[in-house]
Amino acid sequence: MSSDPWGRVDETGTVYVRTADGEQVVGSWAAGSPEEALAYFERKYEGLVVEIGLLEKRVRTTDLSAKDAQAAIGHLREQVDAHHAVGDLDALRRRLDKLVETVEARREERKAQRAKQSDEARKAKEDLVAEAEQLAQSDQWRAAGERLRALVDTWKGLPRLDRKSDDELWHRFSHARSAFSKRRKAHFAQLDAQREEARRTKERLVAEAEALSGSTDWGPTAARYRELMAEWKAAGRAQREHEDDLWNRFRGAQDVFFAARSSVFAERDAEQAENLKLKEELAEEAEKLLPIGELKAARAAFRSINERWEAIGHVPRDARPKVEGRMHAVERALQEAEEAEWRRTNPEARARAEGLTGQLQAAVDKLRAQIEQARAQGNNAKADKLERELEGRQALLDQALKGLQEFGG
Template sequence: MSSDPWGRVDETGTVYVRTADGEQVVGSWQAGTPEEALAYFERKYEGLVVEIGLLEKRVKTTDLSAKDAQTAIDHIREQVDAHHAVGDLDALKTRLDKLVETVEKRREERKQQRAKQSDEARHAKEALVTEAEELAQSDQWRAAGERLRALVDTWKGLPRLDRKSDDELWHRFSHARSAFSKRRKAHFAQLDAQREEARKTKERLVSEAEALSGSTDWGPTAARYRELMSEWKAAGRAQREHEDDLWNRFRGAQDVFFAARSSVFAERDAEQAENLKLKEELAEEAEKLLPISDLKGARAAFRSINERWEAIGHVPRDARPKVEGRMHAVERAIQEAEDSEWRRTNPEARARAEGMTGQFQAAVDKLKGQIEQARAQGNNARAAKLEAELERSQELLDQALKGLQEFGG
């Protein structure tokens, strides 16, 4: 009979293993010596040790699922329980029991982790739904549309919740996207209608602009083009494929008209600049008549200058007030000289002036006498009142005497 610390072989070739529950039959060995039998079943034991060691490593270092780990443990346990190996089978059972505890701990950790991930996913999806519902009311069509598409990608990357919760949140999320799409579609449909109306309006404006492009009625036509431009801006934008073409036609028609007008105005401006030069020369000739010493000669010379002035055409508008003002100043000087001469040589006016002067002189003399009398009588109040009247009468007398001097008197 042969034996070792964990097993033995009896004389019949039966192999036993020692356990905490006593000896257990491992099997029968008839093919060789007892030592070979023990060695064979000891190798089976070593195989179980290696298998358990590998499973322990997989449980600790890989993402082996609890279910698959438990299946592997049960498979090894069946082999250990079958007692088909010689070695410390109780130690293997202890290792398997500890491994079960480890798997259960991992199972619980993963359960908690999944619960945490599910909770995080729920909050993340609720946040996505809230943002989507806010975006559904936005009028920032491009930015909101791009953001909603990004939210969909984010949603797809999140774990699924329980079926009911996931479906409810997805329904709200999808409804928000649909509401936004519906509003955007309605907006662009309205925009298309407005752009079509703008296209019709601008085609009408283009037709009128093109019809006016050959006009030579410069002022009214230019004014009408300004009105057409205001109407163009008020019409809004047409569809992109029409807007540029319509604008090019509209602008082209204006360019034809304004180029023709500019050409004509350039000729007119050159002519008016020459007219201004001629009128400035006449104004200078007229100014040489001042100061007036010979009224009759000055009047005749100015009349000649003015006739030549009238024969000259228009001058530039911004230069007109200055050059005309120079002529008007000479004309006023001649007029004032004529008025002065008339007053000086008019007998009736002289007689009236002498009469008025005499009346004012008599009034002054009378008031002076009344003042002397009032003072002699001690009536100072009356004297003061008469002095005020005397002052006013003296002013009138002085003015009358000045007027009389103009007649040489």
């Protein structure tokens, strides 16, 4: 009979293993010595130790599922419980029991981790939905569209939730994207319609601008071009492929007109500058008639100057008041001389002047006699009053006498 601390072989060749519950039969051995029997079953025990060790390592270091781990533990436990090995089987059972606890703890840990990941994924998807629903109302078409596409990529990288929750959130997310796409499509359709209307309006403006480009009705045409420009700005932009071409045609037509007008105005300005020089010479010639001497000769000379003046064309507008004012001054001097001559040679006017002078002289003489009489009577107050009245009549008389002198009297 042979034995070791964990087993023995009796004289019949039966192999036993010692456990906490007593000896258990391992098997029979008839092929060799008892030592060989124990060694054989001890090697089987070592095999179990190695397998359990490997399983412990897999549970500890890999993502072995709890289900697979439990199956492996069950398989090993069956081998241990079968008592087909010699060794500390109770220790192996304790290791398997502890491994069960480890697997269960790992399962709970993973369950909690999955729950946390699920909560995080739910929160992330709810945030994506909230942002998508906000972007659905945006008018920043390019930026919002790019952001929505980025949100889709982010969504795809998140774990799935339970089907009901995931479907509900995806429905809201998809609906927000569809709402944005619908609004953007409507906006650009309206924009296209507006640009098409702008194109038609600008083609009409271009046609009118090109028709006016050859006009020589400078003022009204320039005013119309200003109106066309205001209409152009109010029309808005046409499609990009039409806008630049239409503008080049519109601007080109204006350039043709204004270049022609500038050329004509430059020629006119040169002509008017020459006219100004001629009129300044005539004004200087007319001013030499002042002061008016012999009226008839002066009148004839001014008439000649004025005829030459009228034959000259326009002068620059800003110079016109000054040069015409010089001629008007000479003309007024002639008119005043003619009026003085008329008064001097008019018999009726002379007679009226002489009559008025005679009346005033008689009134003055009468007042002087009354003053002398009042002084003689000692009535100084009356005399003073009459003297004040005399002063006024004398002033009128002096004025009348001056007027009479104009008639040569």
